[in-house]
Amino acid sequence: MTAQPADDLRQLLPADMAARVQSLRLADGVVTLVLDGAGLDGDGRAALEAGAKAALLAAPGVSEVRVGIVADRDAPPPAPKGPLILAVGSGKGGVGKSTLSANLAVALARLGVRVGLVDADIYGPSQPRLLANEGKKPEAKDSKMFPVPSRYGVPVLSMGHLIEDGRAIAWRGPMVSGALNQLIDAWWGDTQVLVIDLPPGTGDVQLTMVQKHKPAGAVIVSTPQDLALMDASRALNLFEAAHVPVLGLVENMAGYVCPHCGNVSDPFGCGAVEDAAKRLEMPFLGRVPLDMAIRLGSDAGEPPAAGEGPQAEAFAAIARKLLPWLATQGVTPEKG
Numbered sequence: 001m002t003a004q005p006a007d008d009l010r011q012l013l014p015a016d017m018a019a020r021v022q023s024l025r026l027a028d029g030v031v032t033l034v035l036d037g038a039g040l041d042g043d044g045r046a047a048l049e050a051g052a053k054a055a056l057l058a059a060p061g062v063s064e065v066r067v068g069i070v071a072d073r074d075a076p077p078p079a080p081k082g083p084l085i086l087a088v089g090s091g092k093g094g095v096g097k098s099t100l101s102a103n104l105a106v107a108l109a110r111l112g113v114r115v116g117l118v119d120a121d122i123y124g125p126s127q128p129r130l131l132a133n134e135g136k137k138p139e140a141k142d143s144k145m146f147p148v149p150s151r152y153g154v155p156v157l158s159m160g161h162l163i164e165d166g167r168a169i170a171w172r173g174p175m176v177s178g179a180l181n182q183l184i185d186a187w188w189g190d191t192q193v194l195v196i197d198l199p200p201g202t203g204d205v206q207l208t209m210v211q212k213h214k215p216a217g218a219v220i221v222s223t224p225q226d227l228a229l230m231d232a233s234r235a236l237n238l239f240e241a242a243h244v245p246v247l248g249l250v251e252n253m254a255g256y257v258c259p260h261c262g263n264v265s266d267p268f269g270c271g272a273v274e275d276a277a278k279r280l281e282m283p284f285l286g287r288v289p290l291d292m293a294i295r296l297g298s299d300a301g302e303p304p305a306a307g308e309g310p311q312a313e314a315f316a317a318i319a320r321k322l323l324p325w326l327a328t329q330g331v332t333p334e335k336g
């Protein structure tokens with residue numbers, strides 16, 4: 001039995017149901033279907049879901065159908081209550097998730113979005129170094145913390161601000177969640193978007209975290225190597241299991257820029273993440289080259305996105321791609 005492409009699957013739905021499809025994705029035998037539930041009451045929605053499942057499960061190669069029914073397509077976007085949570089995840093460590101989180105936050109801030117950053121990497125916090133506010137302690141009022149300002153217009157909260165430098169944390173699950181709650185439920189004021197640098201991997205801690213502090217969307221970062229890509233698709237499953245929309249994939253460390261001659265070579269290959277995004281029917285959000293200037297800037301607390309030139313542009317391009325989605329969530333950059 002061969003799996004059917006998503007377009008063929010759509011044909012299997014009755015016309016009135018097909019007209020309500022907002023997105024339909026097939027990966028590893030699992031169909032993820034988002035339907036527009038405009039004008040339907042609870043029973044109508046239940047019938048829509050049951051009908052779609054029955055029609056699609058009959059298709060060869062489909063083992064599971066996950067259905068999400070969203071509100072009226074024409075309804076104005078709801079005004080977000082607190083900051084909108086945007087998670088940055090990866091299937092494995094060391095692929096540049098923290099680098100992307102910091103620079104994406106700075107790039108969004110440069111576009112006029114009020115952005116905050118939470119370093120949820122409890123065991124290996126790196127944001128205080130990346131955004132140059134290491135050693136500062138957050139103040140607190142009514143047992144809630146104030147984020148620590150950074151010189152790049154992005155306030156930050158990280159375990160790195162709470163523990164002594166270099167002290168490893170050996171905490172168990174509940175303590176980790178408790179610490180994370182404090183970082184997220186802080187005085188974020190009029191922050192519009194909270195970027196969360198998730199810990200690497202796809203374990204229970206990550207799942208609990210995304211279920212509890214439900215991100216409005218997630219970005220997955222991967223290097224172009226096959227193994228990293230396989231891990232990235234696990235991260236995709238994590239977000240799907242928590243019903244968090246994945247906004248797209250970012251390829252990091254693609255194409256090595258020689259610091260001496262500026263020539264670009266491809267030690268890890270190039271384009272594999274974009275191909276994977278196509279295969280998974282995910283948007284591809286952009287590519288960040290493997291560039292010594294990115295590592296040196298990051299180590300020195302000077303995020304490349306805050307500067308000028310091609311490194312800054314790589315992150316700015318990714319941030320710009322997120323603006324239309326942010327608008328659908330009621331977040332528009334401040335003018336001026």
Ligand SMILES: Nc1ncnc2c1ncn2[C@@H]1O[C@H](COP(=O)(O)OP(=O)(O)OP(=O)(O)O)[C@@H](O)[C@H]1O
Binds near residue numbers: 097126288289291
């Ligand atoms: N595009 C890049 N070019 C050069 N160096 C990079 C690039 N992206 C990340 N790095 C460097 O790679 C190392 C790992 O990056 P980073 O800490 O962002 O990864 P991570 O996925 O968050 O890792 P961890 O899971 O361990 O926190 C850092 O030294 C960082 O400066």
